Amino acid sequence: MVDVQLTHREAGPEAMVAKVTIEGLDLWFDDAQVLKDVNCAIPEKAVTAIMGPSGCGKSTLLRAMNRMHDLTPSCRIRGKIRLDDLNIYDEGTDVYELRRRVGMVFQRPNPFPKSIFENVAYGLKIHGQRSRAALEQAVEKALRDANLWDEVKDKLHRSALDLSGGQQQRLCIARALAVEPEVLLLDEPASALDPVSTAKLEELIEKLQDDYTVVIVTHNLQQAARVSQYTAFLMLGELVEFGVTDEVFTAPADQRTENYLRGIFG
Amino acid sequence: MKFSRKFRQGFWFAMSGVSIVIVLGMLGLIIGFIVSKGADVISWEFLTDVPHKAMTEGGIWPAILGTLLLCLGAIVFALPLGLFAAIYLVEYSREGRLRRWIRIGVNSLSGVPSVVFGLFGLALFVNFLGFGACLLAGSLTLGLMVLPTIIRATEEALKSIPMSFREASLALGATRWNTTVRVVLPAAVSQILTGVILAVGRAAGETAPIMFTAAVFFTKRLPTGLFSKVMALPYHIYALMTEGTHPVEQTAMAYGTALVLLMLVLLVNGAAIFFRIRARKGKKW
Numbered sequence: 064m065v066d067v068q069l070t071h072r073e074a075g076p077e078a079m080v081a082k083v084t085i086e087g088l089d090l091w092f093d094d095a096q097v098l099k100d101v102n103c104a105i106p107e108k109a110v111t112a113i114m115g116p117s118g119c120g121k122s123t124l125l126r127a128m129n130r131m132h133d134l135t136p137s138c139r140i141r142g143k144i145r146l147d148d149l150n151i152y153d154e155g156t157d158v159y160e161l162r163r164r165v166g167m168v169f170q171r172p173n174p175f176p177k178s179i180f181e182n183v184a185y186g187l188k189i190h191g192q193r194s195r196a197a198l199e200q201a202v203e204k205a206l207r208d209a210n211l212w213d214e215v216k217d218k219l220h221r222s223a224l225d226l227s228g229g230q231q232q233r234l235c236i237a238r239a240l241a242v243e244p245e246v247l248l249l250d251e252p253a254s255a256l257d258p259v260s261t262a263k264l265e266e267l268i269e270k271l272q273d274d275y276t277v278v279i280v281t282h283n284l285q286q287a288a289r290v291s292q293y294t295a296f297l298m299l300g301e302l303v304e305f306g307v308t309d310e311v312f313t314a315p316a317d318q319r320t321e322n323y324l325r326g327i328f329g
Numbered sequence: 330m331k332f333s334r335k336f337r338q339g340f341w342f343a344m345s346g347v348s349i350v351i352v353l354g355m356l357g358l359i360i361g362f363i364v365s366k367g368a369d370v371i372s373w374e375f376l377t378d379v380p381h382k383a384m385t386e387g388g389i390w391p392a393i394l395g396t397l398l399l400c401l402g403a404i405v406f407a408l409p410l411g412l413f414a415a416i417y418l419v420e421y422s423r424e425g426r427l428r429r430w431i432r433i434g435v436n437s438l439s440g441v442p443s444v445v446f447g448l449f450g451l452a453l454f455v456n457f458l459g460f461g462a463c464l465l466a467g468s469l470t471l472g473l474m475v476l477p478t479i480i481r482a483t484e485e486a487l488k489s490i491p492m493s494f495r496e497a498s499l500a501l502g503a504t505r506w507n508t509t510v511r512v513v514l515p516a517a518v519s520q521i522l523t524g525v526i527l528a529v530g531r532a533a534g535e536t537a538p539i540m541f542t543a544a545v546f547f548t549k550r551l552p553t554g555l556f557s558k559v560m561a562l563p564y565h566i567y568a569l570m571t572e573g574t575h576p577v578e579q580t581a582m583a584y585g586t587a588l589v590l591l592m593l594v595l596l597v598n599g600a601a602i603f604f605r606i607r608a609r610k611g612k613k614w
Binding site (some may be wrong): 161162163166171172185188238 | 423489493497500501504507511512515599
């Protein structure tokens with residue numbers, strides 16, 4: 064399970080440029096503290112997995128990175144998250160531009176009840192792209208990048224809801240890619256998919272790291288091992304461990320990580 | 330023991346069945362009654378001509394047109410207002426005291442009797458704003474009356490759109506307004522239309538809100554503008570049955586008018602059913 068990861072061993076986090084830096088992040092929903100003093104630097108153009116038991120705050124951490132918590136009135140945040148040099152929680156930050164730069168794909172595929180073309184073109188349209196030619200070009204590129212083009216090129220104007228679950232999820236990735244983000248956040252993207260669709264999705268994720276910084280939340284250990292170069296292990300809102308994936312998996316520095324990997328909780 | 334349990338179940342199921350028969354029977358009876366009494370006077374002339382000879386002859390075209398115009402006016406006024414109010418409630422306001430009070434207000438508005446709307450319309454639109462009894466005043470009064478229904482229908486429609494669509498849109502950098510206009514409303518539009526059509530179908534049959542604000546007993550002239558007085562089907566029935574000097578002929582005309590009104594409302598409900606089916610078909614999420 065770990066063998067394929069060995070090639071990455073020499074590339075430690077320090078050799079990489081940090082794309083997203085999280086500094087002293089505390090997060091509460093009402094009075095319940097969900098994240099406690101999380102610090103980590105997510106490397107550019109690599110896949111970083113965030114894993115941990117259910118309810119450990121991994122999705123919460125992910126959603127903090129594109130300010131999706133803005134929609135939750137009970138959510139309070141302290142600390143900093145930097146995208147390059149921009150502190151995303153600064154008052155002057157343009158949250159719409161931030162979310163364009165930091166795309167997100169959700170647990171369940173959620174294509175709009177529109178055509179495949181309109182789904183992918185949506186982001187470009189809301190950001191002001193009106194030229195039909197430019198839209199067509201961008202849609203094709205995004206669908207190719209999401210390994211979906213060959214499957215849908217003849218039915219671009221059919222409803223996206225007619226696609227299979229796996230195709231829908233890749234469509235959601237294409238939709239996110241169309242606005243040319245720098246970071247892609249994937250929130251357990253394969254949890255609603257069958258094994259074949261999952262394999263295709265993982266193949267796609269591996270490819271994406273050539274151009275994008277990918278952060279994937281998963282509770283599936285094998286998946287984390289398969290797709291990621293770096294792994295963060297989160298437990299009860301604390302970042303227990305963050306390192307090169309195969310090191311985290313073979314020689315965890317923290318007893319809690321080891322217990323979790325061996326299937327012992329707590 | 331076992332027998333009695335079976336018997337009891339059978340009895341109550343039978344009672345439920347009987348209730349359905351009674352309900353549907355009443356509907357059939359109403360339709361049958363109106364058709365049998367009113368079908369005789371229905372003719373092309375009845376539908377397209379103006380009334381003659383103290384309304385004992387001729388047709389009801391001005392009343393049909395008046396009702397259609399009043400409904401149209403009510404929609405033009407109430408739809409945008411109701412739509413934006415519902416959007417505010419569902420998409421913008423946060424759960425809290427303000428939203429609760431707004432809800433209570435909207436619900437109270439829907440509980441106001443229609444004759445009170447009529448009096449209010451008379452005071453505000455006809456007298457205070459000086460419109461006089463006319464198409465405009467009647468439309469506004471009817472619109473006000475259907476407003477809560479439209480708000481509620483739109484609210485339900487918006488709420489039925491999964492949160493995940495909004496999240497997907499926002500995560501792409503859309504504003505909440507963008508999300509509402511480009512994702513939520515298009516997905517909800519069939520359901521909203523269904524609600525609006527049903528509301529207007531109800532408004533078409535109301536007498537009280539228009540009798541002080543818009544309707545006249547008798548006119549040969551078709552409405553020429555917003556400030557024209559109009560005839561309307563429900564008020565026409567009321568007038569035929571309570572005023573005039575030819576009770577026998579007028580009663581026949583009244584049933585004919587009632588049949589036309591009933592058909593109109595059933596037609597409108599049919600349209601609502603059509604939209605509802607279409608809404609369900611597109612809804613696979």
